[in-house]
Amino acid sequence: MSSIELFAGAGGLAIGMVNAGFQHSAVVEWNEDACQTIRENIDHYETGGSSFDLYMGDVRDFDFGPYAGQVEVVSGGPPCQPFSLGGKHQGFLDERDMFPAAVGAVNQTMPKAFIFENVKGLLRQSFSSYFEYIYLQLSYPEITRLPGEAWDAHLARLENIHSSGRAKPTYNVLFRLLNAADYGVPQKRERVFLVGFRSDLEIQWSFPEPTHSEDSLLISKWVTGEYWDRHKIAKAARPELPPRLRSRVARLEFLAPGINTKLPWMTVRDAISDLPDPEKCASPVIPNHVFSPGARAYKGHTGSPYDEPSKTLKAGAHGVPGGENMLVRDDGTVRYFTVREAARLQTFPDDYVFHGAWSEAMRQLGNAVPVRLAEAVAGSVATSLHVASN
Incomplete structure (x- = not known):
């Protein structure tokens, strides 16, 4: 089954899609270091000798025309800073809001399904009207915003159409806040997933149940x-x-x-205890496992205990918030997670190498969807699409 991955970042959702049986036709990402990370790990994307187009640039400039009607799923994590609790909370006023571009991709390709992921801040009360707007745009992607039309006027038009029943939704859309720890990820990471199936397929689907x-x-x-x-x-x-x-x-x-x-939540110890202490033994064999000095705890940034799932890894608008990406050792002292340890907490494969300095690699990881969570959702979607096609 073919797919297009938008806002790919380091590739967490993209790899989860591949693990679930999808083959990317195109992967779109604007950040050069993230694109280099994808290039350096191409074997994780090109399965069975297949290949895909990697487009480095703004998704709004990508030509979806050749893919119209040719892909089963469009997936991606539109940049979350506009809605992040750690960001500026500007939402639709933020130029980084890429949900309009995601809706445009669905409109231009009309896939059988889509999977979009975002931070839980999207569900905040202050964004409730805009979340409804996103939901209705994804339900009726072909009812586009008119030239000069304000977003709230477009929302009112979509509400009128939806409430009147004059038009059946093009996509049946579901959303749910999922905690990655409930799906075997050694990290407490809550994310909103929006999943839609084209209504003409009459697919009955629900989110996969937690396993942990x-x-x-x-x-x-x-x-x-x-x-x-x-x-x-x-x-x-x-x-x-x-x-x-x-x-x-x-x-x-x-x-x-x-x-x-259910299985027990996975902990930091479960994830990284077999790796050597990077401060005592730098390992040239293990990629990205290099000690970074300077970690310190302060109010609100106390690190992740060894015997719990980690706190949510974060990227940050101005560098990495150190306290969110630190390990609390058994003796109470703290140190930064190495890039490899953070990759373990995001359930990336050990042979997946991250390009760029520590801060850039951690930014990629802080923005990523945990591979195991992505695979759980994508696998459930793939199963429903497979059943519907038989």
């Missing part, structure tokens, strides 16, 4: 002890059960065996 849970992690740590045993941590060296969790763990102890069938 925090309750299961708590049970493995504080009830059975399996987590510590697996990591060969002696009882004397294990931390105390935090007071804030005591009542919750007490309730979990009384669950009937087997009632919780």
Whole structure:
């Protein structure tokens, strides 16, 4: 099944799409370092001897004409800074808002489905009208904005059409806020996914159910002890059960065996404990595993505990917020994650090499969709499309 990837960045969503069975016809990304990262990892994209067009430039300048009616899925993560809690919160007033370009791509290609991802800030109350606007544009991508028409006037026109029932939506659109940790990613990363299927296909679909849970992690740590045993941590060296969790763990102890069938959340220790300490042993064999000095904790930026999923890796508007991309060691000291460790937290393959200096590589990773989460959503979409075509 063919696809077009927009706003590809370092390629997290794009690789997840490939792992789910899609083959990219085109990949569009404006950042030179991100494009070089994709070029250096081309084997992860070109499966079965196939190839794709890598376009480095503004998606608004890309010619979608040759792909009209030729791709099953359009996917991508429109730049999220306009809606990010760490950004300037300008939304549709921000020149980096690329949702209009994403809608335009759907309109010009009319794929069978689309998958778009964005930060949870998109669901903030202050953006509710604009989120409705995005939703209705994706439902009726062919009803475009008129010359000189303000976005809210276009929204009103779409609302009138939708509420009157005069036109059936071209795409049936669903959205949900997903936590990557619930799908086996060792990171607490909440993202909004908007998924649409062309209505003429009459596909019934729902978001994939979570495979992992925090309750299961708590049970493995504080009830059975399996987590510590697996990591060969002696009882004397294990931390105390935090007071804030005591009542919750007490309730979990009384669950009937087997009632919780989900796997435990993955932790930072699960993800990186087999890598050598980069401060003590720089490894020339492991790509991007290089120590970066200067880490310090301060209010609001305290790093990620070893035995929890990491905090959300971030890119930042003016460099990387160090506290969000730090590891808290067992002794309480902190250090920056290496690029390879951050890639593990985003579930990129170990042979996936990131181009650019530490800050640039971390920017790419902070903007990426976790590969495992992308594969979960894309795989579910692929299954529905396959069933519909048979």
